[in-house]
Amino acid sequence: MASAEQQPRPLKVLIVGAGIAGLTAALGLRKNGHEVTLFERSQLARETGAAIHLAPNCHGILRRLGVLPETFGANPVQGMTTYDGNGNITVDVDLRKSLLIWQHPWMLAHRVRLHEELKRQATAAEGEGKPAVLKTSSCVASVDPDTATVTLEDGSSFSGDLVLGADGVSSVTRRSVTLQDIKPFDSGKSAFRFMIPVAQIRANPATEKFVQRDGYMRIWIGKDRRLVMYPCSDNTMMNFVAIHPSELSASKGEGWNRAATKEMLVDVFSAFDPAVRALLEMADTSSLKVWTLLDMDRIPTWHRGRVALVGDAAHPFLPHQGQGGGIAIEDAASICVLFPRDTPVEEIPERLALYEKIRDERAHKVQELTRTAGMDPTDANRGSFRMMEFRDYNFGHDEWHHSTHMLRKHLWSRHGPVRLRAPLSFGPMPSPRQDHFGRAIPAHDSAFTTCSVRLRSSATYLRTLFPSPAFGFVAPGTVAEATLRCTELRDMRWLGGGGYRFVGLWVHGVQYVKRDGGSVVGSFLVVLMESLSDAVTTGREELGMPKVFCDVGIEDQGGSVKVECSWRGASYLRMYLDGLKEEPVEAAAVEGSGSAVGERPAPPGMGLPPKEEGTLVYRYVPAVGKPGEADAEYAVLVREGAKTPPRVEKRRRSAEARLEFSPGTWDSLPTLHHIASALAEMPIYGVVEAKVEEGHGVDDLSSAQRIE
Structure with missing residues (x-):
């Protein structure tokens, strides 16, 4: 040290x-x-x-x-209205719903x-x-x-x-x-800048129509000039930017920030709608400036x-x-x-x-x-x-x-190519898909309990977890949804009647764009942390799934559940689902261990949600002796529940959920610190849904196929 x-x-x-x-x-x-x-x-x-x-x-x-x-x-932007120079409305749009796709409002x-x-x-x-x-x-x-x-x-x-x-x-x-x-250099345009109190605009019958709706930006566009007006200071002041050809105001001074006169301003926009000219007459000459709009x-x-x-x-x-x-x-x-x-x-x-x-x-x-x-x-x-x-x-x-x-990424590469050992593939063994003779193993009677928390997070942050530029979000915006899900499997025949637990992170609304321009939409599985090495090695080798080992603890008190991920006593992830209440389960319900995606209504302003085809994973097999190179890397689609649909028999739901992350250190989490620290950076903007589901039927995921 x-x-x-x-x-x-x-x-x-x-x-x-x-x-x-x-x-x-x-x-x-x-x-x-x-x-x-x-x-x-x-x-x-x-x-x-x-x-x-x-x-x-x-x-x-x-x-x-x-x-x-x-x-x-x-104050937030609420809407926008555009006009031609004669005052005819060309666009009038309420932006309140469409702007909800951004985590932070446009102010x-x-x-x-x-x-x-x-x-x-x-x-x-x-x-x-x-x-x-x-x-x-x-x-x-x-x-x-x-x-x-x-x-x-x-x-x-x-x-x-x-x-x-x-x-x-x-x-x-x-x-x-x-x-x-x-x-x-002079871009060819200059701009008058000034402010007018909203109360003054409202008091004039010719202009009060322009301030009837708070938070609206208004733009008048003429042939070679335009006027932009928008509010600030809690909608009490209206800011004006009057853009025009530079030569129309160049004779009144030098420099890029010059004093101007009201007569000059009104004259430049004399051909505009009379209501606009009435606005311009309110400009305070003492603070009126004309700026050369500079480009470089x-x-x-x-x-x-x-x-x-x-x-x-x-x-x-x-x-x-x-x-x-x-x-x-x-x-x-x-x-x-x-x-x-x-x-x-x-x-x-x-x-x-x-x-x-x-x-x-x-x-x-x-x-x-x-x-x-x-x-x-x-x-x-x-x-x-x-x-x-x-x-x-x-x-x-x-x-x-x-x-x-x-x-x-820069720090990873400072000392030359790194040996990539992404949580995507390791070691062949008998698996859920076959016994040691290659025969399929039925899992209709295997049991599961799944605890899941669906959350909203930063789309930019989640985008950094995608393994290649071919992955992206279907919808625009800075907010995306992801699910942190813990499943306990029991009565697994390929494990001699035993079971194991896993915790995974699924990012929703993701599309993979193929080389031919087509795309596949699903939920991208970032990492799957499992409590049994046999499941880790087979899933990585046969499915290309991003699996790593960790200890998974579950405390189920009926009305509350606590899930904890740790490594040799060092805890780095905790899920708390409190206030759980049992609800009826429809006979046709199939959500459970086989699905983390599910159909959900779209948040306001986002339109219809993308239809997801399954879980997207990315297989990576490092080349021996060639740091930074791969023997194989490609995208995979897993249609969960395709062979053995899960049967949900009991469901508990709650609006109360907490997630706690601890990054640990390279000493306390020598093989997991890179994952734990990245998860600890994930911003959580809110919980969408929290639930616990129990039932039978565990799919073997044999539907997994390369996308291309």
Whole structure:
């Protein structure tokens, strides 16, 4: 064991820029135990702009860091209405049901309130870790990637272990990283930004119709200009973004953030519906600004030495999807995941290379989708903007889970190819499918008791458990369902009348896409932990199932059941089903040991549930003497209950269930720690159903077949 002197010390992190990206990174790195200093060019480090979208992909990250948008006035999106320039409605949709597929709601927040909350939590004396130090009026002149040194315009310099360039579109850090003078350019469009109290809009008969429904975003789209209006601050303020050709406001000043006049604003949108012009007349000239919407060519690299770029410094965003702030928060989350408390200083460059690998493709794809969303409508491109497809890609991602998985894969591979011994195959023996003479063994009279808890979890996390890119979820969203199921089998003839117990994790609504483009839908079996080595070896060898050994304890008190998985006394998984009540069993019921999937009604907003054909597993047989290579790997479909349908004779059900996970250590769980620690990371958003079923009839699973 390493001595205290050999343990990695906290990193000294210098962050250039204290906007949303910089402060999010500072908060997360502070919680990781690092020492953080921020350098902000302005005096007050006060974020400019009016409002910001906190879509599900970044909302969940903020909540993980303890930033709760509803506490500073953020309100959820309820619907959307779009108009043409004449005020004719082209789309009017209530989004409340369709947005339920995302674990975290799409929120609209006052940008300054978000900035203030991030700054407060990052620098406050209370809280986890050492408070970040914020140095205002600190204009950075240069950054040295080799020494991680920041030099200010006054000549003072500061050295650390890691530098993050979060200094926005006009980044000074960018040149130090790319070694090129890459600057943003005018996209051809500019935007007036301003806010109007909802009460003022409601008081005007010409405009009160626009605020009759809380939480609605409204967009007017003309030939070469558009007006976007959405609420924030608990639906008391309406944020406006008025996008137009840059030349229409260029004569009124220079720079990317310029003062504007109400006359200019009204003139630019004079051809729009009179009700829109009435809205624009309410703008407060004292706070009215016009912003040049900047775009930038893709930079060749995000990192150099011990310096990396985050947010707009790496990829300035146009506003057309409201994802600029969200992608910046994702960048910061990835940095926080990749630099946990125990990160060695010497690994900083390779971790930054991994950061760029993780973030580059997604950030630039969302950037391209944003450019598409902002195109002026023409006969040629009309209808090319696929809003639902773009939304699903933008919202359906959790960077915290994704970066955690990528870091784990990176650490696995650091010392060359690993010897993969996935819980998928080991050792041939006589099995439930045949005796030692190869004869089938009937199991109609074998008994079972099954305890199952169906739960909601993060789709992004569960996606990291899929063994190949061919596996994915049928439905979009950041929420998916899985079942943790324990079964006790008794009176098994192939075991001389004995039995055993197993606990497995099934992920529902999964599809496997075949090479010919067809697909198979089922529940993916991640792992099956069994209390008998004979069952483990035969199931892995003959079915390709992900089986490992563990001890399974069951305490059944009638009204409550406790299930515990352990290894030589080290417990790592516990299921508690309390308040169980017996209910009638239909004569045709067949759920039990043979099925973890079952037909279920769809949650609101998700449409019809996918029809599942059985259990999906993935067989992997390692090649001897060739680390990282396989002799065989392919997907398998098991149609459970196909040969011997289980007969459920007693059922107890409850709405009360608890799951407890303990990751253990490599010493306490030397062969199971990788599984136990992964299960302990699985977020549980809620229990869908908990039940205990007893009956007879155990299928031998001989229906298992390769999918292709």
